[in-house]
Amino acid sequence: MRDTIKETIAKASVSTAMLLTLAVTGAHGAIAQDSDEKKKGSAASILEEIEVYGTKRSSAEKAQDVAAQISAYGSDKLEAMKVVRLTDLSMSTPSVTLDDIGTVPGTANYSIRGMGVNSSIPTVEPSVALFVNGAYVGAGQGAILSMVDMESVEIHKGPQGVLFGRNVTGGALLLRTARPTDDFSVKGSFGLETGLMKTTRFAVSGALSDSLSARMAFYMNDDNGYFNNDTLGFDIGREFTWVMRPTITFKPSDDFDLTVIYEHGETEGDGPVDQFAQGGNTREPFDTLTTRQDFAGKIDLRWDQLTVEANMAIGEGTLTNIFSYREVDQDSRSDIDGSHLWLFHSTSGNDSDILSNELRYNTRVNDTWEVTAGVYYSTSDLDYDEGRSLFQDASLNFFARIGAIPRVEYGGGGVQSAKNWGIFVNNYVDVNEDLTLQFGGRYSWNEKEGVLNPLTTCTFDYTCFVDIDLTFKSDNFSPKIGLDYDLSDTAKVYTHWSRSYRAGGFNFRMPLSLVQSKLAAGQDLAFDDERVDNFEVGFKSDLMDRKLRLNGAIYVNYLSDMQREINLPDPNGGVLQDIENTGDARILGLEFDAIALVGENTALNFGIGYIDGKYTDIIYDLTGDGVVTDADLDLDIPRLAKWTLTAGITHDVNVADYGVLTLRGEYSYRSKSAYTDNNAGLFNSYSMMNASVDFAPNDANWKVSLYAKNLTDESVLGGMTVLPFAIPALGLDYPYFAPMGKGRRYGAEISYSF
Template sequence: MNSRLLAKASVCALAASLAAPQALAQGAVEAFRDEILVTGTKKAEAENVQDVPLAVTAYGAEQLDALKVRELQTLSYAVPNVQLEDIGTTRGVANFSIRGLATNSSIPSIDPAVGTFVDGVYLGQNGGVVFDIFDLESIEVLRGPQGILFGRNVTGGAVLLNSKRPNLQEFEASFKAAVESGLRGTGLNYYAMGAVSGPIVQDTLGFRLTAYYNDDNGWHKRYLGGPNLPAVISAAGGTLAALQGLGFPIAAVQPDAFEDHGKAETWSVRPQLLWQPTDSVSINIKYERFESEGDGPSSQNHPGFIQPPFDPVSGTTPAPVPSVNFLFSAPKDSFTFSIDQPGNYDVEADSVTVQLDIDVPFGDGRITNIFGWRDSLGTSEGDIDATPFWLFHSFASNEHEQISNEFRYAGRFFDRMDFTAGFYYYTADHVYQENRFILGGFRNLFGGGIQDSRNYGVFGQIDFDLTDDFTLIGGVRYTNEKKSVELANITLNMAPCSIAAGTCTIHFTDEETWKNVTPKVGFRWEPRDDLQVYAHWTEGIRSGGYNFRNTSVVFPIEGFDEEEVDSYEIGFKAQPADGKATINAAFFVNDISDMQREINLSDPIAGVVQIIRNTADATIFGFELESRIFVTDNLIFTGNLGHLDGEYDSVLFDLNSDGVVNDTDLTLEIPRLAPWTYGAGFIHTLDLGATGSLSTRFNWSHRDDNAYTDNNLGILQGADMIDASIALTTFDNRATISIYGQNLLNEVTHGGETQLPLTLGGGSFAPLNKGRIAGVEVQVAF
């Protein structure tokens, strides 16, 4: 494609750019010594992360380089009580969870519990979120509801991605390239990124141009004959010919034959202009074009249980029965899988962000306006039965366009009151098509939906210093949201049709408006310069809505209501020993009303039925601890610990499909609630004199098993992740070469685990994540 050639050429051109000198970070230890500024409080100026009365984990540009972060999943095990994974069904779909509040499906009409914001612009759907990230100034992970300042759909927290901006004073350029391998005989992964920035008019008008390219040739092995081919051949009569007579899709194959799978090609170009006509006015305009295409999910079918089909007479699903060794299933602790449909995905997106900042004398404050537009289109095909037979294949098309604008003011009065207030508007159009091809095309199903959304909000927060060391915090937000939909039941449209073209039979239309007032009350106390204690109570709202993926002929199509969270939190931030140690802790309780859940049920007609309902009220409580200790000027120890516990207070829906809502449902584990997450590591920099410096980094992280499905049959297994790197930086800090490894124990993890009906072979659909990665990276600054 010409666009991909352009992206490759842009990276090469940026790499060859001649510019004024720009130094890299002086070793990994110095990167973690630097002060990290965060924007999550939306005050006139960014604040030190240690000064904000919130549970925040933040990484600056140099830290992200040291950690080799090129996608958000890299940080998934680095932050306590946080999961930032791709769901795996369709590449790039966020399945984020913070403090046990999460989405658990690739249905695009579901609003997230963890909001993602890029340069202040909210991404209004989960699709297209978990892709490559590059040329960032910082990443902020805010834990706990953030509804006063960020609005809806941040009941679990928020992830803020802040891009680097143009340089108005001097020219600078940087280039980095890497090659990675899974060390298992599959394809290599290549990536390159270049950025150049500088003044067009000194101190007044500047530009920044960033280009990124990634060519991943596939980490996984797609076994062409099935993981248990010898046993299958024996069961079929002892010969491959007998197996072919049963419809086996491979013409001729060896038991160990495979092809690379998980291939992806991604590119992006991001030009920016920054105009600062006066010292008090600035306008930053950013455009980004993004494209990515590759294979479908690398999915396993796990043995261990068979889910009987849904019984439309009784309206229940019988309890699962133990399965024999299903011949095309794969061990859960392996990367082995065999699928007849390699699948594919193709995502493209355009976005524009315009930020206006005006410093005003009123309260020595700042007026900020952030306008955002984003238009994205994604298509995907996948093998959902995860076997080498055509039992359940799917196709999906997801088109989404959004426009948002936030206007706010932030200032300080009487030298003791910080005031932030603003108005927010958002509108989106969403078109979704899903086609299912069951049993070799014997049964084909078509449907989806169209949704129009709009919401607006007015918000304000005051931080009032009663004394020099005690501050009261109060805030409130009013939100008005409206959604209208047209939905086509996928199971009831058996003839080919198009949602976008209007040829599918529509089975449900509706329109709903929700209005809310959400408050926040808290305090911050600083008894010493190196200690802050804070506490607050706040409410958060997750939007109500509709299900694009209606496949049930028993459960009626209907909307679901909002999810409400009351959060109580107390924490402290300390930097004892003259700032050589940092210790942050938070303790919290979340009371959740009308919890939104995506109930996964196997179904003999549709394959899988996903019902979205307000299923329960629940309570989740836990704590988090993060620490960083400078043992010497050249050695840092880091650690984190997180704990979650939760239970249902009342249940409104039959979670385990036994036909009744009773105490058995109450005893089920809440999905995505990993009881323990923890980790420890160190970073060391060795001064090599005239040669430069050598930085060594080692980190170990752990996450417990946690339920994936509401009936607790699908389990996401825990893992111990070990990452390490060695980086040599030249004496002038202009070049670094690194050798690094991620998931060095080669732990097997999955994006989900959904039960399949007996009519499709039983077992489960479980898309794999990558395992061990080893890489070499070169980074140069000019």
Template structure:
């Protein structure tokens, strides 16, 4: 079991911040001195400059380099070339970003940006990194990491984005855009197999249904994962799952200037639960584990969006309305002692339904001011049930709850063009939210498997998971409101040299703990988390855009840090969680991204990020010694990795009649970080190496790829939760090791 400060494996990081910062500033100064030579040119060979990002919600979007935010983006070509299968696969090459799977429950995201993230699967603890699919906010972390395909682009916004996106994005936002129907007939088919074995088939067809007025698209995905791991308990394959997704879309343009886009998605996933390792039994640098409980994970979801765009003469602008609906259900079982003994296991059921609508206007007036303003509404119903059992007993500890949320917001931003090259950025958002809960807490074991449906014979305070009915011992409701301002500037020093700075806030909603295991402890409410963010950055391109060098420095004051604090459950030896505002903290850091295209065939890229965080005030006994003192303040912030580094290349060259051959490889490093607040469980240092070789036919229709992920076969975990009362014991869900795959794609 790890304890103490999180450091590099050699006992300390050899890089000194002061020396690195001086070197970075020196390089930036040298590059800026050559900014006068920067010229407008065609996009470089990796296609990144062609990506139009939606981060500012302007009518026609903006190119990546002209957006005054710390933002990284991947287009469809980059997503496919990197063999990205879910959102967790994109974080390694982005500075100060950690996109991990929670591991305990399949598809649950544990995302962290700039040291702000969650370490819990409790659905009422809302994400600090917001995920938006086709403009629709995803209300819970569950169901975010299922296989992703048919994407147009992914945008990663670092830092609070509360002004335009609003919902809880104190750490950052991930914007996912699926492909729209095409005006010309097109089709694609992809088939692949990975070691495991893991087989995937996906296809899409798109084109006109009725001329240019009505377009359609249908995309289908099927994955059969046989399981990468081997369970030492019975020596059988483990970790398998089957996933099916179907995604139809229709786009209707009845008249010029009016566009209606309807999207729908149905998904279903069934498979094994977490391959959880116990450090008391196996080395944390091995893939060995031994779970006696037949864990499982079953999920299904439906979601639909309706997007309307209407061009108007007022300000040469556009009115946009985005309606979203999502329904998600998940049932799971976990071997919570992660051992071959029947010491503890848990069962959970999550049901979520959400509705949202955003109506906004974006326009420009006399080349003096760009305006974006609108209204946002969000409603969510959440039903969560949890049962924990010890030693295969006929009794279990039950808890659960129902939470209803309603929120609305008004937002507006105005960018004033003071004079040529200088723009003043302003913005304001007002949000109001109300949550109402009914929670059942129980710290005395009660009978399980009764199948009763009458609430009057369920033991007081207990939930019947099968019947999904509870007797509630806690009922409450509360409202919160907040103002989110933004003030800043952007200065275009030269056509390809942008300097920007701003101050803004981010707010994560208050709430309740629906997984409350103790009647003696109130499940809430906990209060909102507030972040004040000061940021300055530079985006620079040189030598006909062959060199792109982007930098940012930020300083954040966090008030009322929301954390899920894991403690011992005295009833059955397992763990329980309190959600509290634990502390105030300060987080600051720097990050740089470099892309260099020495020839049209070769693209080189690198990134580096540094984040430093420390507690300012402490309101909760994180060490568990009964007092709040200097030991608590000296703890490291969880999910904060001081250093993130990446480097990679892509080289494409024509080889006779064979077509274009592309070689690509990348390396990423992430410092070890603590997973829990008491610093008794740490994630491994990450050394990730990926590589691929692909051949594309001369007509661009056929592509064959051979690729490898995690080629060094390094062990990573979705989380590390110590099991109290068992020295050295942990619940540490394993991620896959080395994977070799072959992928074939046809497109027309």
């Protein structure tokens, strides 16, 4: 069946590409190639000016001109870094980690400046939100996106409550896909990587008429599995993904353009790969990549997204409307205990959709005043179910066959509908030719309704579900005010204060026992909004004739009613997960990054981030000892790594008259951090080294690349969930669920473009 699917996809994609190629070449004829043009190396592109769209001004701005810390990556830089998925950019910039939690493959747990969620519960709103082509995606199921034919990636650090307003208390990730070009172009690549993993990408673009242009992008990844598993006798971590994205742009005049983007993608394969915890300690997990799970698991993920963007010149400004509809269907199976016995397996299903529309107008009122104002609306629906199969008999016969082990089945989940409205305005006022004042605000309304099915013992047909109706409403105002001062044409300093909110809601993994205890105590089953106040001072500069770039910032975030996903081992259900507003916290940090072009052929980059976080008030028993004391207050904030560091070098070598050889190396480091709120589960510190060699001939349109990722063979964990199954006879003294990323791997890629 899988081979049949692959053959069908391959035939369809080739046919589509041929039709579009014929249409484009028919409209404009063949394009002659300039074979005498010398290929440029990659060193100079490290300092390239990336245009960003997240400021929502009348036209794109250069990232270096924006008075905020933005890490931006253009298509050339993404290609040089061998970015296949968004997680490949994790640790590429200070104070940012883009992790796949691994509970369900493709589920994101992004963190910026120590702020991120710590769960795959689909009703948890992300503090780092993902936007694709201006449309909100979130950062949950299906948000680990393959980087298919990208124009740019923007990482906006810190709260972004005015212009985005959708729970971006930590930051925002903005992905912009490549748009159709007027000139005919084709590019494609084929790669092989340790596993064995095969990757195919291509895109064809051009004009169909004077006012209509089109682009078709296709991506296919076939991973045979990286991890050896002695229990099952075959490699696990298998995955097959394909994505297709047609894009059409209609531009009948200079005053109007309409772009329609449709994307369909599918992923099928194994579930999470769990590190075997024999003899391990949750406070000091293994550095090895050993797995012995008895079940490979399953992921079946499908998504569709339609985005329509229209821009119209009206008066002295531009009216922009972005409509989007995204649908995700996910089914998964996971081996949670990670051992060679069936102790804890789980299933989950997630059927969700989100419809959004943003209408905004940007105009320059006069020579010194620019304003952006708009309205936003979104509605979403979620249908989620979860099953757990646990061994619960102290008389376990270690030599029993899996089918003979007594198990208890649990089930739960729920349905939810949500609505969000927002109205916003942002102003830029030039006080004089060097000083600019920025001020604005956003008013938001959130409304959620749902039916909770608490997690409880259940038959396979889920006839034991208990339905509990839930409602949640909130409204808030997110202001921002700031100043930036131009020291020169290439250097500025800035400061700002902003406030942002993360919407509250429901916990769809709440066990029935917890529901009953909360209701008995008169507590609300919904958790409230989280508020963040951010103060920041920073600088941005291009020096030495734009051959040296220095950027940095110091900031402090004050969190009120902090939302936490409490994660505790529980013999009744395996893991108890509660979501509450646990208290207040302060996060102080600084970050610095530099890029230097040494001569014409060598570029050096360096970045460092430091974060100090602490609770200032606690109202929840995080330690689980039955009382709230200073012991709770002294705990580390989860997913807050004190130190992040990255350093790299890119060097071009002109090989006589043949071409350019580009050598690239990068080192990254992240310090130890807590995973669980009670600090029982920790992430080890780890270092990562990547390297690549590219060769591009002068008189041809192809390039060949050799690369290595994770040369230090580090075990990168997505989570560290402590389990209640302490079985010393099996070496499970400190059992935990820790999904892993891949270790050391090598790859080769050949690409072609004209």
